[in-house]
Amino acid sequence: xxxxxxxEVQNVCFEYERIPALRGLSLTIDRGQSVAxxxxxxxxxxxxxxxxxxxxxxxxxxxxxxxxxxxPEQLRNDDYAISFRRRVxxxxxxxxxxxxxxxxxxxxxxxxxxxxxxxxxxIARVDETLQLMGIPHLRDRAPYRLSGGxxxxxxxxxxxxxxxxxLLLDEPTAMLDPRSQSQLIDLIQQWKGSSKTVITATHQLExxxxxxxxxxxxxxGSVIASGSPQEILSxxxxxxxxxxxxxxxxxxxxxxHSHPHLHSHDKHEH
Amino acid sequence: xxxxxxISSTLVGLTRALGHALVSEHVARQPGLLQAxxxxxxxxxxxxxxxxxxxxRRISVVLAMFxxxxxxxxxxxxxxxxxxxxxxxxxxxxxxxxxxxxxxLTPGDAIYTTAIGGLRITAQGATTxxxxxxxxxxxxTFTTLLVLCTPWMHVLKALRAFHLPQEVVMMLAMTHxxxxxxxxxxxxxxxxxxxxxxxxxxxxxxxxxxxxTAGVLLSKSVELSNDVFLAMQSRGFRGDVKILSEFRMCAWxxxxxxxxxxxxxxxxxxxxx
Numbered sequence: 001x002x003x004x005x006x007x008e009v010q011n012v013c014f015e016y017e018r019i020p021a022l023r024g025l026s027l028t029i030d031r032g033q034s035v036a037x038x039x040x041x042x043x044x045x046x047x048x049x050x051x052x053x054x055x056x057x058x059x060x061x062x063x064x065x066x067x068x069x070x071x072p073e074q075l076r077n078d079d080y081a082i083s084f085r086r087r088v089x090x091x092x093x094x095x096x097x098x099x100x101x102x103x104x105x106x107x108x109x110x111x112x113x114x115x116x117x118x119x120x121x122x123i124a125r126v127d128e129t130l131q132l133m134g135i136p137h138l139r140d141r142a143p144y145r146l147s148g149g150x151x152x153x154x155x156x157x158x159x160x161x162x163x164x165x166x167l168l169l170d171e172p173t174a175m176l177d178p179r180s181q182s183q184l185i186d187l188i189q190q191w192k193g194s195s196k197t198v199i200t201a202t203h204q205l206e207x208x209x210x211x212x213x214x215x216x217x218x219x220x221g222s223v224i225a226s227g228s229p230q231e232i233l234s235x236x237x238x239x240x241x242x243x244x245x246x247x248x249x250x251x252x253x254x255x256x257h258s259h260p261h262l263h264s265h266d267k268h269e270h
Numbered sequence: 271x272x273x274x275x276x277i278s279s280t281l282v283g284l285t286r287a288l289g290h291a292l293v294s295e296h297v298a299r300q301p302g303l304l305q306a307x308x309x310x311x312x313x314x315x316x317x318x319x320x321x322x323x324x325x326x327r328r329i330s331v332v333l334a335m336f337x338x339x340x341x342x343x344x345x346x347x348x349x350x351x352x353x354x355x356x357x358x359x360x361x362x363x364x365x366x367x368x369x370x371x372x373x374x375l376t377p378g379d380a381i382y383t384t385a386i387g388g389l390r391i392t393a394q395g396a397t398t399x400x401x402x403x404x405x406x407x408x409x410x411t412f413t414t415l416l417v418l419c420t421p422w423m424h425v426l427k428a429l430r431a432f433h434l435p436q437e438v439v440m441m442l443a444m445t446h447x448x449x450x451x452x453x454x455x456x457x458x459x460x461x462x463x464x465x466x467x468x469x470x471x472x473x474x475x476x477x478x479x480x481x482x483t484a485g486v487l488l489s490k491s492v493e494l495s496n497d498v499f500l501a502m503q504s505r506g507f508r509g510d511v512k513i514l515s516e517f518r519m520c521a522w523x524x525x526x527x528x529x530x531x532x533x534x535x536x537x538x539x540x541x542x543x
C-alpha cells in the first residue's frame with residue numbers, strides 16, 4: 001500500500017521584500033512520515049514551515065494539503081481554516097513568540113478556545129496535556145518567568161493540546177540544555193510512532209536519525225537532495241556543500257590535511 | 271557615578287521595574303486575606319472602598335479607612351516597607367505639591383503667619399490639604415493592594431466579568447506579557463553597550479546611544495508583534511478573542527464582598543459633612 005501525500009509543494013518561490021527566501025522549491029511529504037528539513041541558517045527552512053502552516057503564501061508555485069491548494073482565499077473560509085488549524089500545528093523557533101498569554105494555563109487553552117470547544121472540555125484537555133508534558137506545576141505561572149526548556153515544553157503543549165495530525169517543528173532543540181534536548185527528542189519519537197506526520201526543521205545533524213525517516217536538504221531556498229537519514233548523513237560532499245559540516249584541519253607530523261567534520265551524540269566522524 | 275550616567279540610570283530603572291514585577295508576583299502568591307478572595311470580589315470591594323474614601327468629607331473617617339487599609343495590607347502579607355517606598359512617600363510628594371497652595375489660598379481663620387512674606391496659613395486651608403493628602407494616600411493604598419495581591423491577568427479577567435470588551439482585555443494582557451520581554455531585551459542591550467564602552471561618553475553621544483537603542487527596540491517589537499500574530503493565527507485565531515473564565519464564587523467570597531460594601535457604605539454615611 002502506498003501512503004498518500006499530505007503536503008505537495010511544487011516549484012514554490014517566496015521573497016521577503018525582494019530578498020528571495022524560496023526559489024523554485026518542490027517536495028512531497030506523505031501522510032504519517034517523519035521528515036527532517038536540514039539546511040544552514042537562511043536556507044529557507046522556517047519560511048517553508050510557515051508556508052506549510054498557511055501563514056504565508058508563495059509568490060509563484062503551489063502548496064497543497066491533502067489535495068486542497070492552500071491559498072489566502074481558501075484560508076478566509078472559516079470552516080476550512082478551523083479544520084486546517086485543528087489538523088496542522090506549528091511550534092515556532094522562538095517560544096516567546098508563541099507564548100503570548102499571561103499564564104501557562106491560558107496559553108494551552110488558547111487553541112481549544114479558538115476551536116469553539118466547551119469550557120469543561122477545554123479545562124479537562126488542558127489539564128491532561130499539562131500532565132502529559134510533565135508540567136502541571138507550571139499551570140499558573142507566567143511564561144516570561146520560565147526557563148528556556150520550560151518555555152519550549154509549554155509551546156509544545158500549546159499545540160499538541162489540539163491533537164493535530166501534522167506537527168511542524170522549527171528548530172525544536174535550539175537553545176536547550178542536553179537533558180531538555182533528549183526529553184524533547186523522546187517526545188518527537190513518541191509522535192513518530194503514533195502515525196502523525198512530523199516535519200522538523202533543524203541544522204543539528206546529530207538528531208536527524210532519531211527524529212526522521214526522510215530528510216530533505218535545503219540550500220538557498222531549494223531542495224538539493226533528499227533520502228533516508230543514513231543516505232544523507234553519509235554524503236560528506238553534500239553536507240559540506242549545504243554548509244552543514246565544516247572542513248577540519250589536522251597536522252600529522254609536518255603534513256597538514258583537511259576533511260569534512262561531523263559531530264553526533266554517539267560518534268565523532270571524520 | 272558620573273560617567274555614562276544615561277546608560278547606567280536606564281539599566282537601574284529597567285532592573286527596578288523588573289524587580290517590582292517580581293515582588294508583586296511573589297506577594298500575589300502568598301496566602302492572605304485578599305489572596306483568598308475571588309478576584310472579582312477584590313476588584314469590586316477595593317474599588318468600593320476607593321469610592322467611599324473619595325466621597326468622605328471627614329478627616330476622621332478617611333483616617334479610619336487608612337487604618338483599615340493598613341490592616342488589610344498586614345493580613346494580606348504586604349509589607350509596610352513596600353507601601354512606604356512605593357506608595358506613601360511618592361503620593362505625599364506629588365499630592366503635597368498640589369495641596370500646598372490650599373494652605374495659604376483657602377480663606378478662613380489664620381493659625382500661623384510665615385516670618386518671610388507674611389503668608390497666612392488658615393485652619394480651613396490646613397484641613398483641606400490634610401484631607402486631600404489623606405484621601406489620595408488611602409485611595410492609592412487600596413488600589414496598590416489590589417494590584418499587589420492579584421495577578422494582573424486575574425484583574426483583567428475580573429474586569430471581563432464587568433463586560434469590558436474582550437479585545438481590550440486581550441490587548442492589556444499581551445501588553446503586560448511582552449513589556450517584560452522588551453524590558454529584558456532593552457536591559458541586555460544596555461548591558462552589552464556598557465560592556466563595550468571604554469572611557470567617558472559625552473552627553474550628546476549618550477543621547478545618540480539611547481535614541482538608537484530605542485529605535486532598534488521599536489523594530490524588534492514590530493517584528494515580534496508580526497510573529498505573535500502569526501502564532502495566534504496558527505492556533506486558530508480568527509479575530510474574535512475567546513478567553514476562559516475559571517472564577518467561581520464561594521461562601522467566603524460573598525462574606526468578603528458584603529463586608530467591603532458594608533464598610534464602604536458606612537464610611538460614606540459617616541463621612542457626610
